[in-house]
């Protein structure tokens with residue numbers, strides 16, 4: 297395409313976006329062409345971001361818990377997993393898990409993000425017990441736990457249905473599900489990354505079932521490894537299709553591949569420009585997902601700030617004890633203070649709003665920061681420009 301053709305094609309896409317018409321597979325692939333100016337793709341995504349979420353940017357106060365890194369799978373992109381006999385392998389005790397709950401409470405956390413390896417010697421009851429234990433001792437903390445890959449493993453362990461597993465976990469205290477394990481859905485890529493773990497059909501079916509029983513979930517895409525633009529757009533369209541049917545996804549998080557200490561360590565980490573383009577295209581393609589998250593741990597603080605003008609309206613949380621990205625070479629700090637997360641949002645020209653996991657506004661006691669209540673849904677408090 298020459299530059300006039302590119303300008304004309306981009307104008308077509310802008311017209312579609314302005315009139316709230318859906319973008320197609322070909323539109324998305326075109327937007328990944330480096331000849332299409334990133335600035336223009338970003339401006340269009342920002343237009344949608346402000347139409348949907350005004351000038352605010354959301355964050356939460358959260359912590360991570362990875363009860364074990366021992367895993368039966370050997371995903372080629374993963375630096376976190378371990379074999380049982382490897383010196384790096386660990387399994388947390390109940391005391392260690394409860395200490396994390398205590399620390400989270402003292403730091404005013406509203407959410408614990410719990411995921412881990414699939415330990416071949418740990419029964420389903422151990423995973424359930426973690427949820428029950430934390431719920432019993434720290435009932436206020438929302439447990440966003442277990443990816444679809446873990447739920448699929450629990451189905452295999454228990455020989456019960458997805459619905460049974462999700463209901464049983466919910467009875468134990470599960471609040472919602474994170475979006476991990478999606479990677480890239482297209483089998484040309486998925487089979488190269490993680491041929492043995494939950495396949496695309498299973499991942500989507502588990503999220504569908506979660507939505508049907510009223511659990512909210514998140515969704516992700518791992519990019520910047522062996523996939524091409526076609527695979528990324530195909531992935532986004534599969535998420536958009538499911539969202540059309542259920543409406544249960546709250547937020548989409550594009551995850552940039554970090555190669556260090558993985559079986560794909562010869563691949564270069566995606567550039568900040570690629571990160572911003574993917575953020576913007578995700579905002580444009582996923583017209584039915586309310587929020588797009590710029591996960592600062594993975595992007596770095598500067599790119600995450602910039603992403604707030606390229607489609608993102610959420611920055612994840614203050615975060616503590618993150619291991620998946622730090623094992624894979626992330627150089628971001630281990631956690632941010634509430635003041636610094638507010639400041640990085642304000643510096644980007646947005647209004648920071650603390651939310652809980654299911655996007656309700658958090659109200660904190662002015663005299664005791666650790667005391668808080670969830671209020672109204674953030675959507676109802678939006679001021680559209």
Ligand code: V47
Nearest residue numbers: 373374375474475476477514516518552553554624
């Ligand atoms: O599923 C693993 C990815 C995911 C690497 O739901 C890697 O709010 C890059 O899903 N380089 C787990 N990525 C993280 C995740 C997540 C993060 C933040 C918020 C939420 C949410 C979900 O991380 C995995 C995989 O796709 N991953 N290893 C790596 N070396």
